[in-house]
Amino acid sequence: MKISKSLSSLFLFLQEKERNGIPFSLEGVLSATGWKETTFRTYWIKGQLADFISETPDGLYDASNCQSISEVEFSKLLSQSKNRRGLGHNCRSKLAKALLAKSKDNMFLALELYNRPSLENKMDAFSMCFCTAWEQFLKAILIERDGEKSIFRAKAKGFKETISLRECLERYYPANSKIRKNIEQVAYFRDQAVHLLMPEIQGIISRVFQSGVLNYTSQFESFTEVSFINNSHTGMISLVGEFKSPPISIMKSTHGEIANDILELATSIEHEVNLSNDIEFAIPLNVKLIFATDDAQGNTIALTRAEDGIEALRQALIIEKPTDREKTHPFLQKDAINEINSRLQGRYDEEILKKHLSHDKKTGIPLINKNCFDAIAYKNSWKSWKSWKSWKSWKSWKSCNNKFHYKNANPELHYYSIELVEELIKKIMEHCDYLKNAKRSYNLARKQKNQ
Template sequence: MKLTKSVAAFYIFLQNKERANTPFTEAEVLDATQWKRVTFRTYHGKGQLADFVSENSDGKFEASNTLNISDVEFAKRLSQSKNVISLGHNCKSKLAKALLKKSRDNMILALELYNRPSLENKMDAFVMCFCTSWEQFLKAKIIEMDGEKSIFKNVKRKGLKETISLRDCLDKIYPPESNIRKNVEEIAFYRDCAVHLLMPEIQGVVSRIFQSGVLNFTSQFEEFTEVSFLKNSHIGMISLVGEFKSPPAAIMKSTYGDIADDILALTGSLYNTMENNDDIEFAIPLNVRLVYVKDNRDGNAVILTKADEGIEGLKKALFIEKPVDRSKTHPLTQTDAIEVINKKLYEKHDGAKLAKCLVCQNSKGQYVINRNCFLSVLHKTGWANANNDYHYKNERPEYHYYSFKLVEAFMRKILEQDEYLKNAKNSYNKRIKK
């Protein structure tokens, strides 16, 4: 590969600056390369120099990564960066760039170790690498926000400056109520206090917390770096166990002795926490199903989202089944619903309006909603085809219940258009006569 004079001059210039460990200015670069100012600013602004040039807090620049490569390799990497955005291209600090690279490597290592079938202590290894990765990533963010000094404590230990902890980093980035933060704190707790309890029997529930942590990291990492965390060739999903069942206490006792009580207590606590917190940013919920649709053209089943769409994709794809107290959400029988609708219609509207919109009359000559009217609107809207905000079907025995939301929606439907109820009844009655 033939080097241009400007690239060769830039390579020598950066090597000299890196070797001397001295910062430099934009004017010095322009003088050495004979570039125009707009050329250097374009390269720097688009991140094409990110591997070799970092901007410091004084507005000057520092050179790196040039001493151990040839001029040809330098030119190749400079050329390739026109089409590939380097990790850390939007960071000014060299330390932040280095932390981002280490962070990505540690999270990939966490995934690789966890997904290795022959590794029995995969959970132990995962929590170590996972927490290290998050700490490095958050410190890179903090450096870019507040400068390099912000991640160091004032005290020194063994002559070295000590950096702030993972929990200190979380304090600076996420509010206490953040489920992303709660997820990291939960896994950090395993690392610090409960790594001896991470036995294979609890993998079914713990893996769900791990998976949410990886998805959270991916979305946060890509948002900050503007670079993909994983290439398509990498596996980014943890192998989730389909169903979690607490292991029998007797078997646990015989396997682990007295510590079995602590393991069982941890599994029970995790199970309850996940049941009470159905936010996917904390853990993949215990009771979920993927939603599928059919392609109208060829009838093939198509999943609504893919795993590589990250946390937002899974939020769209996961349907969380929550226990429903039917007596509170859908308290009305069909008779009750019709009675409430008629009562509210006459409370809110005059007889002239109702005469235009309603079809049937009672024995007193009042226009009312009867059972046929009610079923006609349900048929037209499809509200009773599934459990939803308006309708709830009890399976055994089969009963249908309705909510007060249905009452309001029903009234809006029949009053918006004078002919709505008439048309609905005609359609429904034709159907039942067939």
């Protein structure tokens, strides 16, 4: 491989500075390489020098990681895609960079051990590596936020002693954070319940582990601006396990009286999962991912993969179970209008209604009519009018089903819910000009459509 003179000179320059432990200035780099300052800044801003150069608090630079690689390896790393960023490129501290690298390695090890079929004590190994990875990652964050001294105990004797994982969590995450709760749960497994992590309860425990990995991936990439795992290995983020627990009699024959404690742990975790019902603590027990693009009513079902992270998985979860349309959306439009008028007249005096509603031309009675109904539905986007760019694009509009509106495909009929009836009454009665303003906007939009 042909190596440019500037990269070769930079490599030798950094090797010498690292070997002698001498900080250097930007001018020293430019003199050694013949670069312009803009060239260095380009490499620096994009993070391509992060593996080898760190900035010091006094505005100088330190060299690192140049003693154990060859000139060819160095050149390859700097000659790769311009999108390449070294891990820790946005960190000032060399210790923070080192902790990030160790954290990433430990989380990889946790995943590798858990996904190894022949390993029976995978939950023990995962818990230890998982907690170590989080502790190192959080210490790197605290160093960048509060300085290197922040992670060391003030009055430690002998070797410097660092703070614990739980102290890191207290300093970084609020008490109600589900991410913190997830890590504390795995730390509890590691410290107090490792003897109970038997294969029979892997199903429920793995849900906590899975959320922890997704949390780590999301937090790691957010802080480092670097992907945690290569696309070719993303399947490892999905932890594999058997989700059925054997009968208590079989467990007792295998583990003796401690089987009761094992089951008690599994029961308590299941209770916490149900109580929390948050994917940042544990994958909910009722999650189902269905490989389909539409359900029976034509609604799009969002799919995701575990490696896409917490937010993507949140979007894929269908939390509400299917319900009967006849119970939730019983009214055709004319029936909904009749119901609204009936409730209005039963609750309010006619003089009050006259201030809020239109008058029927024949009877003079204040009523909601079809135009009123359509105007308020348009104003509140109860039939997805917000998705229109303009009324002229009405042919591309597609009705959607929601808690207020339901479209039956064949025959095409629009149904409305009891919630819509109450919401519409609330809207028009909260301000005397609400209906008038809604109708003005709606009728203007209709007029523009027909032009």
